[in-house]
Structure formats: C-alpha cells, structure tokens
Amino acid sequence: MKAFQVRAPHEFSIAEVAVPTLAPGEVRVGVAYAGICGSDMHIIHGQNAFVRFPRVTGHEFAGVVREVGAGVSGLAVGDPVCVDPVIACGSCYPCRIGRPNVCSRLQVLGVHRDGGFSEEVCVPAANAHRLPPGLPLAQAALVEPYSIALNVLERMQFLPGDGLLIYGAGVIGLTLVQMARALGIADITVTDVLDDRLATARTLGATRTLNGRETNVEAAMREATGGEGVPLIVDAACHPALLPEIVRLASPAGRIGLLGFSATPSELVQLEIIKKELTLVGSRLNNGRFPRVIELLATGRLDAAALISHQVASQEMPGAIELIERHPEQTRKVLVQWGGNA
Template sequence: MLSIVVEKPHQIAVIERPLLEPAAGQVRVRVRYAGICGSDLHIYHGQNPFAVYPRVIGHEFVGRIDAVGAGVDAARLGQLVAVDPVVSCGECYACSVGRPNVCNHLEVYGVHRDGGFSEAVCVPAANAYDIPESIAESCAAIIEPYAVAANVLNRTGVFPNDVALVYGAGPIGLTVVEVLKGVYGVRTIVTDRLDERLELARVCGADEVVNTGRESITDALARLGVERGPTLIIDAVCHPTILEEAVRIAAPAARIGLLGFSSEPSAIPQQELTKKELSLHASRLNCAMFPRVIEWVSKGLVRPEKIITHRVDFRDVAKAFEIVQKDPKNSCKVLLDFAPVE
C-alpha cells in the first residue's frame, strides 16, 4: 500500500509500505478521503512537540472496513466508518473522570501512531464509527474537526441568550460557527483579516463578521450593539494577544474557550478575571463527540460540504500542502482523495 510519510521535518514522500493485518480488537480501514489539518502541517514543519519521525500523518479520515481482527464482528466488513483518532488507556485519572482526550498515556493517530494519510490503516474497532449511507464520504472525512468544535462548546456550555464571538475563520473556527448556528441557534460574530474567509463564515451562518485588519473589535462590538461584551468567546487562532483581548472585552460571567497550542505566554491580569468572574476552558481534541456530530450531520444541522474547497489526489500531497499554505483566501478544508486508480 502507499502511504504519505513525513520522514523528517520538511521532507515528505509517498512510499510503498506493507499492508498491515488488524490485530485483535482492530479493524482495517481502506481510506477514501482524508482532510488536511493545520497540525499535519506543524508536523511537516517540525513544530509539533509530540510527533516522532518518520510518521504517517493524518487524523481526519473516512473509509470502509475491509478486514477485522479477532474478537470483532465480521458483520462490520464493508461498513463506511469515520475514525476517532484519540486512543486512551482507560485507567488514569483523566480517563476515570471522563476526559480520555487528555489521558496520561494519550496517543493520537497521525501524531503518536501512524495515521490516515495511507491507503489503509488499522485502528481499534471502538474508534471506527459507522456512517449512515445518507452522509457523503467527503463530509464524513471531516467529522473530526466538527468533533473538536463540539468538544470546546461542550466545555464552555452554550446558552440561548448568548452572544458568541469566534476569533478566526479558518477550518476550526468555521466548524464552531456551524455548530453555534445550526445546533444552538445563538447570535454569532466572527473575526478574521481575510474578507474571503469572512464571506465563508457568512455561508456557515455567522450573523456578523468583522475584519480586524480594518476595524478594532472594540469599535465593531459597539457598532453591533454589544457594548457589554460577548458572553461566549471561542479563540480558534491562539495568538497570545487574543486571549488578553478576550479577557478585556468579555461580558461579566462570560466563558472563553481556547483551541490550539501556542507556547507563548499571555499577560492576563487576574483582576479582570476575578472582577467579571470569567471562566477559561481549554479544549484538546475531542471527548467521545463522534456520535453526536454524526447525528448532527445526518439531520443536516451542520453541513461539512460548506467548508470543503479542494479535493486532491493523495499522490499530489505536495500540491495539496501548497494550496493550504499559500492560498488561504481561496482554500479552506482540502481533502486528499484515495480513490483507487482505475
């Protein structure tokens, strides 16, 4: 089988590797589509502290089960499945309190284990979620980023009278917007510096958009009648200054959700946190959110096709990476296509 391997930082190749057989409790998935995430690029550029090289990257993928290991029902053969990349021990403190996504022994496909940028991959059967045939394969490929959005909003909570502010109209920010609007129906404002991305935010349901390259968020909120500040803020950019600003502009009793891995510190005055009794909720990966998202997609509450802009043959992965990195105005979610050659 062919796999996309980051052999070391800045060196990627499509290479032939042995076709693996599923171990006990595993299934083998013949990959159909895989989504490119910013974290895949971080591994490629040597910016992910958790990755070990060489590594088959990719943690957003869908395919059909073509082999099962011992103990797995053979009736699963042929199922279309989306794979939750989170693997936990089930025994540490985090797992015992229902937070396996921050397990002490956490492993993630595409980071700690070889992932889905491959014609086939073996995964625990429990991580392979059946996808209804009514959901397009391309949409099912990106269940994972919607699960990330579901997780951060599960952490913060969403109330009917919330006014939400989402920093960043990249793929994750847009999945958050879709969930806020399609599932919860709250007023949602989105900021970015690219008009093209802000237009896509409108397509995903944003009520108002703000180009912070031309207008400060403080002025924009005043113009929009949100002088007391947003009650829910999601930071999908994670530059240190954004958290500082979010704390400053948030309404009393607001919640702030953080997505991302910035290693740079933020200078947050404790006085602001305490005065307004703000809640900060960090969020990593997803915590058993796949069934919830699959239900949302099947009901049409969120529509992943809105953010899919490109499909590229996986053998042209260098071209796909170039699109993601060099054309943010016209690209959002880029899928690698693993359709077999006729």
C-alpha cells in the first residue's frame, strides 16, 4: 500500500509499504483524510526525540472501518471513525490515576508506531470513535487538534468571566479560539506576528488581536485589564523565550497552559510565581477528550471547515509540506486525501 514515510531526517516520500497485520482487539481503518500537524514537521526535521525511523507519520485522521479483529465489539465494517492516537498501557501510575495521555509506556500513532498518512492503518478498537451521521470525514480529521485545545483549557479549570490570552494563531491557537467560545469564554485575545492569521482568529471569535511585532503585548494587555493581568494564558506559540513575559502578564491566581516541547531553558523569577500563586499547567495530547469534541462538532458549536485551507491528494503531500514550510501565512490545516471512502 502507499504511505508517506520518513526514512530519516529530511528524507521522505510517498512509498510502497507492507499492509499492516490486524491483531486481536484492533480494527483496520481505510484512511480518508489525515491532517498535517506541526509535530509531523518536527519529525521530518529530526526534532522529535521519541520517533524511530523509518516511520509512517500522521496522528490526525479519520476514515472507515475495513476489517474488525478478533474480540472487537461495538464497531463494524463500514463504520466511519476518527482515531485517538494515544495508546496507553493501562497499568502504570499515570494510567491508574486516570492520566493515560502521560502513560509511562505511551505510544502515539504516527510517532512511536506507524500512523495515518497511509491507505490503511491498524489501531486498537478502543481508539476508533464512531462518528455520528452527517459529520464529514474531512472535518472529523480535526478532532485530534481540537482535543488538544479542550485538554489544556479543562486542565486550567477556567471560571465564568475569565479572560483568555492565546500566544500563537497557528492551527492550535485557532482551535483554542473556537473551543474557548464553545465552552463559554467570552473575552479572548490572540497575539501572533502574522496579520493573516490574526484576521482568521477574529473571524473565529477572538475579541482582540495583537501583532507582536507592532505592539507591546505586555503593555497592551495591562491596559486592557486595568493592570490586573490575565486569568488564563495559553502558550500555543511554544517558544520558551515567551514564558517570562507570560508569567508577568498573568493575574494573581492566574493559570498558564503550556503546550510546547522545547528543551531550551526558560528564565523564570520564582517570586512572580509564588506571590501571585500562579498555576503552570503542562498539557500533552488529550485525556479522553474525543467524545466531547465529536459532540461539539456534530452540534455545530465548532466549525472545522473554517480551519481547512487546503486539501491535497496523497501524491501531492511532499509539495504540501513545502508550501507549509515556505508560506505559513497561506495555510491553516492542510488535509491529505488517502481515498478511504473520502
């Protein structure tokens, strides 16, 4: 079968690979659409410490069940599904306390094992979520990035009336805007350095946008909050140099959500954190958020179509990667069509 395979950093192609063997407890999914994520770009550049090459990447995908393995119930051939890429052991400490997304033996589809940039993929049946009638497979491929947004917002324990500041208006920043709106957060500020992305953020519900190259974000937010600071801040830009500013901008009792995987140290003043009793929340992947996201999409409270800027055939994926690299201002979510009942 055809798949997008990364053989080594900067070495990738559409290749012929072996059809995966279906194990008991798994389903075989014919992939219809898979989204290109920043994490996929990191793998291509050799910037992911967890991946082993060669690897079929892709962790945001939806398709149709083509075969059901032994012992599987609740799914049938022909069912449309989206797939949660988080595979946990179920027995380690994080799993025992209900945090399988940070399992000690975590496997992520498209990172630790082959993923969804392929015509077919075999996944644990528990990870395949049946879609309600009427939800397009293209939109269902975005359940995973929305689950990232839902996970961090719920971990931050937002309260009625809390204002939210989002650093970064890439796809994760934009999913945060939509998710925050769907959850009832009304005051949403987004900062980025690309005006096109900020315009999209406004279209999706941001109440205030700031271009960080043209505006002193810290001064602007102090003025906007009357000097009180911001209760909720999410770093979706994932740049360690931003963290000191974020800590200064957070209000007393504020919550800061961190999504980046950088190994670069950040300089933090302990006094700022303690005197304001700030909560710094790391958020990785998602912890069982798929059903809630599917519900929000199916009821129209999230608009996945607004995030999709391009759809390309599988053979055009290398060119799509070049487009994302060279012209980030022109892209939001780029979907790759693999033909599984798309």
